[in-house]
Amino acid sequence: MPARSRLFRVNLGAELRTLRERTKMSTRTVAARLGTSPAWVSRTETGARYPTPEEVGALCHLYGATSEMCDLLTAKAESNDGSVINLPSHDQFADQLANVMLLETEAWRVTEYELALVPGLLQTADYARQIFATVQRPQAEIERMVSTRLGRQPLLSRPKGPELRFLLDEFVLRRLIGGPAVMREQLRKIASEADRPSVHVRVIPAAAGAHAGLDGTFAVYEFAAVETYVYLEYRKGGIFLADPEDTRRYVDVRDALWESALDEQASVELVGSLAEGLADD
Structure with a gap:
């Protein structure tokens, strides 16, 4: 098994997922509010696609994130090259x-x-x-x-x-x-x-x-x-x-x-x- 597949992600997508889960919103609800698809939301949260700063801002607004948290996540979207962060799971x-x-x-x-x-x-x-x-x-x-x-x-x-x-x-x-x-x-x-x-x-x-x-x-x-x-x-x-x-x-x-x-x-x-x-x- 490749090393990276043994590790779980804690990247920008995971942080956005955490915010969504705190609001009790489903990916379908988020998609309907933003005029997109549940697959778009899911791919954003898993890191399959990397969101733009504007998209991050829209998600933060929808989730009721604080301005400080929104600034931090938007800055990450502006500066990150789309790579993911991983932490050990089983090993x-x-x-x-x-x-x-x-x-x-x-x-x-x-x-x-x-x-x-x-x-x-x-x-x-x-x-x-x-x-x-x-x-x-x-x-x-x-x-x-x-x-x-x-x-x-x-x-x-x-x-x-x-x-x-x-x-x-x-x-x-x-x-x-x-x-x-x-x-x-x-x-x-x-x-x-x-x-x-x-x-x-x-x-x-x-x-x-x-x-x-x-x-x-x-x-x-x-x-x-x-x-x-x-x-x-x-x-x-x-x-x-x-x-x-x-x-x-x-x-x-x-x-x-x-x-x-x-x-x-x-x-x-x-x-x-x-x-x-x-x-x-």
């Missing part, structure tokens, strides 16, 4: 990285909380290479993994891309990965990327002591209409949480950490000062 570990990348592409906001390492979207090649080399691997495999990781980073500058929020424990910045030169370059990259309007970095200072994020790292992916997803990564793989009761706990922790962390200006200043304080061996 939750299959195509793990591909699923993370697709989540990043389709979400309107992504928050990554890191307790130990710089998030992959912000890593330099040398920093990533050091991380992958901690496990015995052929050099060619390490280089392939580095290339794949860097291949995710155009998301940082994508027009109408998601809001990207990074919560970093201060010890992430102080852990000397690869030596002073590698770490200095890495810290400067974090500060540089934080200048982008869609990128927000906050640091939880060491002085904060015990906090709600000490249980481990996680990422939160938020969508306009469908439920929030949380990704938990561990040594042998990772899992996606979709149940609202489970994800709400992580969203609450995310919100608490975001409020208690240094503000963005102070965070970037700390990153910069740590970079300048690293002297070559």
